[in-house]
Amino acid sequence: MKLILGSGSPRRLDLLATLGLTPDAIRPPDIDETPGKGELPRPYCARMSREKARTVQAGADEVVLCADTTVALGRRIMGKPRDAGEAAEFLLAMSGRRHKVITAVAVRRGDRLWERDVVTTVRMKRLDDLELNAYLATDDWRGKAGGYGIQGPAGAFIPWLQGSYTAVMGLPVAETANLLKAAGYPVWRTE
Template sequence: MTLILGSASPRRRELLAQLGVTPDAILPPDIDEEPRRGELPRPYCARLAAEKAAAVAAGPEDVVLCADTTVALGRRILGKPADAGEAARFLVALGGRRHEVITAVAVRRGDRLWQREVVSQVKMKRLSDLELNAYLASGEWEGKAGGYAIQGLASAFIPWISGSFTGIVGLPLAETATLLAAAGVPLYRAAA
């Protein structure tokens, strides 16, 4: 059995290591991540995780782990900003409000798919112009759903969360451990 991580995210690799699991291969899938017309955030996130898992080439006994993280402001999906201007618009919209961070995890072994979605609530403070411009200049927003990374500089902007911190980072460990165990992946092994 080979464990394939279908993600290029170094944070997901780091989180997986906390379970004592090291992927045998890292094969990020290339799928269309554009939301469908009228698609709501949670079903969108679940669909992407499942599509990513299906898109990774694997043998019948291989286990594929994929995830997708989506930031939702009400019914609005805030994906990865295309540029600093869009990141600024996201951060201003999130400021002073609660929003949801949804992470869907999909584990595939052969034709079998196990899947979970974890929804966490996050409150971001209103950013001053100085904070906003400094954060944008850091580049940390690049490639991050909603334009921020809670585990980085943006942690100073988040006074409150409810839910899974690791889910907000990008891989909810309790749920991921359950799914991997169901697929037969040994957990909690010290790195060799």
């Protein structure tokens, strides 16, 4: 059985590697990530990962793994910022407050789909101008939901979270291992 990572995210590849898993192929999905009108963050995130899993082409002996990470401030969905101005806007909105990071994982084998989502509450310290501008200058915010990456320099802004650190990074490894097992993929091998 082959494992297909349906994601172009280097973080997801790294997190999968922590489980000792190397995908046989990487097939990044191309879907429309526009939220529906009034769509709430959690159902939006679950829909994204499901659509990714359905879009990625796979044969009968292939298991597809996809995920979506969405940052939510109340009902507001904060996607990947299009520029530094939007990243600054997101970070200022989260500064000194708690927000939620949702990561939904979808595993598909043939017509069958296994799904799980993980919600993590994250507190961001109050950012001063120096911290904000220095972080924006690193470009680390690019391509990341909410405009920050907890695994990089923005880790200095996160004194507390409740939930899963790997889920915030993009792939909750415990839940992912369980979904792969449910789909019949041999996560653990003794030889």
